[in-house]
Amino acid sequence: MKIGIVCYPTFGGSGVVATELGKALAAKGHQVHFITYSQPFRLETFTPNIFYHEVVVTDYPLFEYQPYELVLSSRLVDVVRNEKLDLLHVHYAIPHASAAYMAQQILKEEGIDIPFITTLHGTDITLVGRDESFEPVITFTINKSNAVTAVSESLKEDTFRYFHVKREIDVIPNFICPNDYGQARSNCQRQMFAPAGERIMVHVSNFRKVKRVEDVLLVFDKVRQQVPTKLILVGDGPERHNIERLCRELNTCNDIHSLGKVQNPAEILSIGDLFILPSETESFGLSALEAMASYMPVISTNTGGLPEVNINGITGFTSDVGDIEDMAKNAIHILKDETTLQQFKARAREQAMKFDIRVILPVYEELYERVTHKKLITA
Numbered sequence: 001m002k003i004g005i006v007c008y009p010t011f012g013g014s015g016v017v018a019t020e021l022g023k024a025l026a027a028k029g030h031q032v033h034f035i036t037y038s039q040p041f042r043l044e045t046f047t048p049n050i051f052y053h054e055v056v057v058t059d060y061p062l063f064e065y066q067p068y069e070l071v072l073s074s075r076l077v078d079v080v081r082n083e084k085l086d087l088l089h090v091h092y093a094i095p096h097a098s099a100a101y102m103a104q105q106i107l108k109e110e111g112i113d114i115p116f117i118t119t120l121h122g123t124d125i126t127l128v129g130r131d132e133s134f135e136p137v138i139t140f141t142i143n144k145s146n147a148v149t150a151v152s153e154s155l156k157e158d159t160f161r162y163f164h165v166k167r168e169i170d171v172i173p174n175f176i177c178p179n180d181y182g183q184a185r186s187n188c189q190r191q192m193f194a195p196a197g198e199r200i201m202v203h204v205s206n207f208r209k210v211k212r213v214e215d216v217l218l219v220f221d222k223v224r225q226q227v228p229t230k231l232i233l234v235g236d237g238p239e240r241h242n243i244e245r246l247c248r249e250l251n252t253c254n255d256i257h258s259l260g261k262v263q264n265p266a267e268i269l270s271i272g273d274l275f276i277l278p279s280e281t282e283s284f285g286l287s288a289l290e291a292m293a294s295y296m297p298v299i300s301t302n303t304g305g306l307p308e309v310n311i312n313g314i315t316g317f318t319s320d321v322g323d324i325e326d327m328a329k330n331a332i333h334i335l336k337d338e339t340t341l342q343q344f345k346a347r348a349r350e351q352a353m354k355f356d357i358r359v360i361l362p363v364y365e366e367l368y369e370r371v372t373h374k375k376l377i378t379a
Contacts, residue, residue, distance in 0.1 A: 001368060002031045004079060006072070006100065007091040009040040012206065013286035014121035017151075017174050018091040019043050024177075024361050026050045035079055037068070041263055053079050069095040069102075076103035080114050086372050088116035093124040094134060097141035115146035115371045120169075122151070122283030122304075123210075125159050139163045146371045152305030155283040170367060173308070174286045175360040176352060180266050181293035190271045193257050198228040199335045202272035202296065204265050204287045205279075207237025214239070214246055215278040215324060219299070221250045222328035227335045232272065233258045234265050269294035273341060274334055280321055282306050292316075293352035297344035299331050309355075315348040 003025060007018035019040040022032040026049035034040060037055045055075045057066045076099060079085065088103070090096035100116040107114050118141065125138075142148055142165050149172045150156040156169045194200050201220055205211040213233075220231045233243070233256060247253040262268060265287075269275075275291035277300040282288075284305040288298045292309070298316035300306045312318045317330035334344050368374075 002085045004033045004035055004085045004088045006035050006096045009036045009038045014092045015040055024357050033079055033083055069099050072099040073102040077106050080107055087368055091119045092121050093138050098137050101141050101144050117147045118145040120150045120155055143167055147367055151284040152308050154305040172363050173355055174284050175355045175357040176289055176293045177357050182270055194230045198230045199273045200230050201274045201276055202232045203276050204234040207235050207239040210280045212278045212280055213243050216276050217246050218324045219327045221252055223331045226332045231256045234262050234268055236260050272296050285309050289352055289355055292348035295345040295349045297334055297348045299327050315351045
């Protein structure tokens with residue numbers, strides 16, 4: 001099958017999932033075409049069955065804001081027409097679903113029938129999508145999609161709550177490739193960050209307010225007073241300045257390693273002992289799943305789809321948003337005893353294996369068959 005994938009090529013979870021899905025489809029013999037404004041950061045340059053089509057927006061002085069959605073629609077028409085695609089799979093509703101719908105209608109005039117699937121990932125529904133200026137378009141394009149998927153039951157419920165959606169939504173969770181994650185292969189890597197054998201806590205995010213990275217530092221400050229611990233921060237974003245200010249106020253800067261944006265955090269995750277994700281909202285929590293695949297238990301909030309991934313008391317603990325005391329208490333409980341830590345590590349990995357791409361990929365393929373009415377033939 002020839003599949004077009006539209007996604008954001010940046011460090012966000014939706015782009016990661018879309019790229020890894022495309023790579024897995026290509027490995028099974030499907031022809032995958034990525035269509036976006038730059039090459040996805042996790043997409044290798046030379047991969048069999050994968051093609052990249054850049055969306056180029058011309059800087060025309062008439063427009064105060066360049067019309068990316070229209071250019072994307074035109075590019076989709078061009079790629080579908082010339083590459084004879086069977087299906088478009090767009091990740092993130094804004095503006096990919098509306099662009100796909102416009103391309104579909106243009107191609108219909110030429111006698112080309114191209115179905116499109118919209119996968120909802122989170123903030124396109126729970127944050128950006130709730131802006132009244134976007135609501136009519138998002139509602140329309142969700143209802144006009146040939147199929148819609150959400151990455152968690154929580155996100156599915158939110159979509160029905162915030163939008164007038166009149167169609168079924170399939171829940172297909174995010175996934176990991178287990179072979180990409182594992183325990184540290186060398187103590188030398190740990191010693192770089194924890195030279196005296198301290199525990200290592202890790203946080204990965206885009207440092208937006210919704211991630212509540214300040215809570216990470218507040219929890220860490222309490223933990224390190226009870227258990228010798230270092231903190232690794234991976235990512236960057238608008239809250240970076242506040243984090244730097246807070247670590248100086250808490251006098252924790254010497255125990256914190258800020259690594260900035262890391263293209264593939266698997267190596268960092270492999271040396272960690274405990275992952276912390278105190279977000280205000282998470283429709284799934286892909287970074288938590290990646291940590292669990294790396295044998296790391298998770299301290300998280302109990303919001304959105306996180307309880308579907310991080311099982312309270314089994315793979316880590318979940319707490320109310322902003323409950324610093326409870327998160328710190330739970331973190332100390334896991335870290336202070338080696339036997340307890342190893343038990344949580346093992347259960348975290350076991351839970352992560354339920355989201356193995358080898359389990360999830362056939363679900364997508366069945367959906368593709370249903371939408372295109374074609375039986376898939378793969379190598």
